[in-house]
Amino acid sequence: MLQIAYTCYTMDNTGAWNLEDKRQVGKMGGDRARKKEQTRRVLIDAAFQQLSAERSFASLSLREVTREAGIAPTSFYRHFQNMEALGLTLVDESGLTLRQLMRQARQRIESGGSAIRTSVETFMEFVSENENVFRLLLRERSGTSRDFRAAVAREIAFFSLELADYIDSVTQRGQEFSRVQADAMVILVFNAGAEALDMSKAQRKTLVEKTIRQLRMLDAGGAIYMKRSLNRGISGFANYRP
Amino acid sequence: MLQIAYTCYTMDNTGAWNLEDKRQVGKMGGDRARKKEQTRRVLIDAAFQQLSAERSFASLSLREVTREAGIAPTSFYRHFQNMEALGLTLVDESGLTLRQLMRQARQRIESGGSAIRTSVETFMEFVSENENVFRLLLRERSGTSRDFRAAVAREIAFFSLELADYIDSVTQRGQEFSRVQADAMVILVFNAGAEALDMSKAQRKTLVEKTIRQLRMLDAGGAIYMKRSLNRGISGFANYRP
């Protein structure tokens, strides 16, 4: 940890530099700090800007980002330790967007929509309106950085946990069971989002219906499975013996 | 299409160069052709070799691959048009490995195992034994090349179609319905494989059990859903109204 005069530089878990005034000055946010925060934003936005179907974060170079941001390459280091640090910040912000979306979906459900349909449709709207944000999460989930993978996994876990709570509050089948079911649903919805990216609007509509059917199966199956009636004749192929 | 004297160069859908003797010589595989095929293999193997948790195909350079293969960088072009062409070949080979695995699983099931458990366990074995092959499919599924994405999607579709056929042959619920169900199952299994990559052996075991539970839910739910008994009291939260 660097310590110079009055100020102390630390790094948060995204590897971004944070200025912490040791004397806990109440006002904070002087001209300098404000401007720094501003160009930091410019860098983040520039990175998001360059993401696309053909461009992954891993394929972005530091120089490209600074070029887009209108900043000298060397100035990058005043804001992030390296590209990985910037990437983790992007993932964090994407996760935030995702959670806001969840809240929005919950509101829609509470004001009287079908839980499954509303969730799927809201999610697909998110994907359509934030393709590159979603692509980032999707790609870094299986990317080359363990930290990235963990960060995305954490965001998805948040997502899933909230759904599990909701399911459990309605079905009362127990937290652990609801987690397993919610996890499956989240994976299916995420995957549908991924597939949607390469689809036309019409195709996406079909995909939504298919995903809804899949979630309904899980929902119905959860009820059955919980009642342990699997071996009492309402089963599919699981117990089939050739 | 280049046409020189007796030979004719074409490209297959992976963008690899193919030598086609126009006179359909029966013997084929002269000394030259055999050696060429050989170094082509060396290149493919070198690429697979370099894939790892920290190294994606996209991050591989042409020079790295040729260095690993012990070949001059410029000689690469005798075998592939560019790196993308090599990548598509890798995806194709990976898909082949995957399909062989499927056949293996079907055999195990037919010789008297639980369909779901056997499938999941066989798949996880494949992932454990071919981590980098699986990683390739996983990453390129959401990669920056549309051709790659399409190629992986095709492989997964194969996989899913075979499962759907199996399900339908047992449950007789109709092809279309079985497809939707099989798709969901394949996605869940694939996702479990992805999660397993960052897990210890013990954790993987728990994951297998969780995945099996999820597939059983889908199986049971499929039966229920098909009987349209959703609104007759055996439902979960789907029709819940706050």
Place this chain on the structure above:
DNA sequence: GGTTTAAGCGAACAGCTGTACTCTAATCTA
């Protein structure tokens, strides 16, 4: 008002990249 602090810039560097071109040596064909 003088001094400290730090954001941002420009030059420079070593190292890597893909690929065009030319040449060699081995194989194939007639």
Place this chain on the structure above:
DNA sequence: TAGATTAGAGTACAGCTGTTCGCTTAAACC
């Protein structure tokens, strides 16, 4: 066997990369 064909190597080049260092300039502090 003479001539055509081609896999592979070597050289070369322009273009890009991340990062170091020293400098300027403006804000923050005493």
